[in-house]
Amino acid sequence: MSDRTIFPGLLDTGREEFLHEFLLRMAGTLPDRPAVIEPAGSERYAVTTYRELELLVRDHMAALDGLGLEIGDRVILEADLSAASIAALLACSALGLTFVPVGTRPPEQRLASIMRTTEPALYLRCPGAGDADIPSGVGLGHIEGPSLTIERAPADRARRRREPTVTDPAYVIFTSGTTGRPKGVVMSHRAVTSFYHGMMAQRLVTPDDRVANTSPLQFDFSLINVGLALGSGAALVTVPPESLRWPRRFVRVLKETGATQVNGVPSIWRPVLRHEQQGLADLDRLRGILFCGEDFPLPELRHLRALLPGVRVTNCYGSTESMACSFEEVPNPLPADVKRLSIGFAHKGAEMLLVDEAGRLIERPGLVGEIVVRSPALFTGYWDDPDATRAALLPDPVSPRSGQVVLRTGDLGHTGQRGEMYFCGRADSQVQIRGNRVELDEVRHRLLEFPGVMAAEVLVLGPADGDRRLSAFVVVSARSTDVGAAELRAHCAQALPTYMLPSELRVLDALPTTPNGKTDRESLVALVSG
Incomplete structure (x- = not known):
C-alpha cells in the first residue's frame, strides 16, 4: 500500500488537511459512534461506526493501490450515497485520485460526454448502477457491501508524481452547461476543507445529531451534508432517492432513523406538506432543517413552520463553485410582511460583495447588483474549459491590481441596512418582452x-x-x-x-x-x- 496514512500529522494543527483527513478525524475521538445510517432491506437500517468507516477506507485503498494509478487520475463513481461510496471517495482522496460522482444510471449521452472529457482511469459501480459500456482502456470495479472488487485493471499509466498536495483536485462535479455539454467544476482539497471549516463555525449540528441527506451523490449538496455530519461527529442518514417520491415513506425513514436534522432542496417538502401533514408534525426528534439550491416559497415555508413550530430553519446560499457561501437562520416566527428571505453574511473566512455590470463595487444598500464571492473555497476552474473559467472569475473589485479574483455567481442581490445580503434571482432571469x-x-x-x-x-x-x-x-x-x-x-x-x-x-x-x-x-x- 502507499506510504501515505489516513491521518498523517493530525496533531499538527498548522498543516492543511486533505479531504479524507477532515472527514475521518472523528475516528480517533469518537470511534464507536455511528457515522452512517442507511436502509438495509425492509424496515432495517445498517449502522457504520467511525472506526468501521476508517477500516472500510483502508480496505478500499488496498484494492486501489496496486493498480498503478497516477496522482490526479480520475475515478468515476456511479453510486448513491452510502457508507461504501463514501469509503470509495475517501480512498481516492487518500491515494491522490480525483473522484467524479455521476449518480446511478446517468443518462447515456451525459455519461459519454463526461467520459470523453475526463478520460478516467477507473470506473467504480455500486449496487443499482447501470450497465453502460465502459471503454476497454478504463479499469472497472464493483463495490458490493464492504468489498471493492476490481474486475478489469486499467491500462498501464506513466507515473510522474510522487506526493499529492492539497491544491490537487479532490473531485470534479458536473453541472449543466450553456454550451449543451456538462460543465465540470474542479474542487481542490484546500478549497473543500476551507469551506468545511467555515461551515463548522456555524455550529449547525452536534455529535448527538443525525443528519438526513436527501441529495444524490452527483449533486454537491450531498458533499455539504457529508462534511457537516462527519465533521461534527454526527451520524449521516442516507435517505433513498425513491423514498422522496412517497411522502409517507419519506417521513417513515426520518422517524425510524431518529433524524434530527434534514437537509435538502425546498421541493422535497412539497409532497409531504400536501399529503402527510400529520406524519410531519409527529417528527418529535426533528430540530433542524437546512435548505439550499432554490428559494423556499414563503407559503410553503409558513406551512412547514406551522407544523414544526420549534424547528430551526436555515437558509443556505451558494454555488457549486464554492460549495456554499452563507448560512442564515430564518426568523421564528417569520414576520407577516416578509416577502424575501435574507441570505445573511458569508461564512467565516469568506465574503459576499456586489458589483455592477462593469465589475465595479456597489456599496449602497438596496441597489441591485451581481453577487460575487471572495473565498479560499473557490473552485480551481472548469475542467477542460478555460474560456468558461475566465468568464466566471473577476478581478477583486476592492483591490483589482492584487491579482486576486472573486467568483461571479450570476445571481442578483442587494444589501440591507446592516449589510446583510438578499438574493433577488438569477441575472439571466431578466428577459426582454x-x-x-x-x-x-x-x-x-x-x-x-x-x-x-x-x-x-x-x-x-x-x-x-x-x-x-x-x-x-x-x-x-x-x-x-x-x-x-x-x-x-x-x-x-x-x-x-x-x-x-x-x-x-x-x-x-x-x-x-x-x-x-x-x-x-x-x-x-x-x-x-x-
Whole structure:
C-alpha cells in the first residue's frame, strides 16, 4: 500500500488537511459512534461506526493501490450515497485520485460526454448502477457491501508524481452547461476543507445529531451534508432517492432513523406538506432543517413552520463553485410582511460583495447588483474549459491590481441596512418582452401571493429575437382545488403591467423535478410544446 496514512500529522494543527483527513478525524475521538445510517432491506437500517468507516477506507485503498494509478487520475463513481461510496471517495482522496460522482444510471449521452472529457482511469459501480459500456482502456470495479472488487485493471499509466498536495483536485462535479455539454467544476482539497471549516463555525449540528441527506451523490449538496455530519461527529442518514417520491415513506425513514436534522432542496417538502401533514408534525426528534439550491416559497415555508413550530430553519446560499457561501437562520416566527428571505453574511473566512455590470463595487444598500464571492473555497476552474473559467472569475473589485479574483455567481442581490445580503434571482432571469425588461422572479412572487398557491415557476418561451411570451405553472394546496387560470391571471393583472402577464397559465399537481431535486424546467417547456 502507499506510504501515505489516513491521518498523517493530525496533531499538527498548522498543516492543511486533505479531504479524507477532515472527514475521518472523528475516528480517533469518537470511534464507536455511528457515522452512517442507511436502509438495509425492509424496515432495517445498517449502522457504520467511525472506526468501521476508517477500516472500510483502508480496505478500499488496498484494492486501489496496486493498480498503478497516477496522482490526479480520475475515478468515476456511479453510486448513491452510502457508507461504501463514501469509503470509495475517501480512498481516492487518500491515494491522490480525483473522484467524479455521476449518480446511478446517468443518462447515456451525459455519461459519454463526461467520459470523453475526463478520460478516467477507473470506473467504480455500486449496487443499482447501470450497465453502460465502459471503454476497454478504463479499469472497472464493483463495490458490493464492504468489498471493492476490481474486475478489469486499467491500462498501464506513466507515473510522474510522487506526493499529492492539497491544491490537487479532490473531485470534479458536473453541472449543466450553456454550451449543451456538462460543465465540470474542479474542487481542490484546500478549497473543500476551507469551506468545511467555515461551515463548522456555524455550529449547525452536534455529535448527538443525525443528519438526513436527501441529495444524490452527483449533486454537491450531498458533499455539504457529508462534511457537516462527519465533521461534527454526527451520524449521516442516507435517505433513498425513491423514498422522496412517497411522502409517507419519506417521513417513515426520518422517524425510524431518529433524524434530527434534514437537509435538502425546498421541493422535497412539497409532497409531504400536501399529503402527510400529520406524519410531519409527529417528527418529535426533528430540530433542524437546512435548505439550499432554490428559494423556499414563503407559503410553503409558513406551512412547514406551522407544523414544526420549534424547528430551526436555515437558509443556505451558494454555488457549486464554492460549495456554499452563507448560512442564515430564518426568523421564528417569520414576520407577516416578509416577502424575501435574507441570505445573511458569508461564512467565516469568506465574503459576499456586489458589483455592477462593469465589475465595479456597489456599496449602497438596496441597489441591485451581481453577487460575487471572495473565498479560499473557490473552485480551481472548469475542467477542460478555460474560456468558461475566465468568464466566471473577476478581478477583486476592492483591490483589482492584487491579482486576486472573486467568483461571479450570476445571481442578483442587494444589501440591507446592516449589510446583510438578499438574493433577488438569477441575472439571466431578466428577459426582454416586447422591449420591456421583465424579472421572472417578480412574476413568480406575485403568483405566490395568491391564497392557496404553494409553488410557482415562470418561464420565457420563444426566440430571443422574436415574439417572446411568459408561461406560468403553479401548484395549489389540497384545499384550493377550485383555483383556476382565470383567477390567477386576474390576480397578476392587479399588480403587474400587461407585458408581464403570463400568456399561458397551468395549474399542476406538482412541479416536475430533476434528479437533484430542483425544478425541471425542460419538462415544463415540454408540457407547453407537446
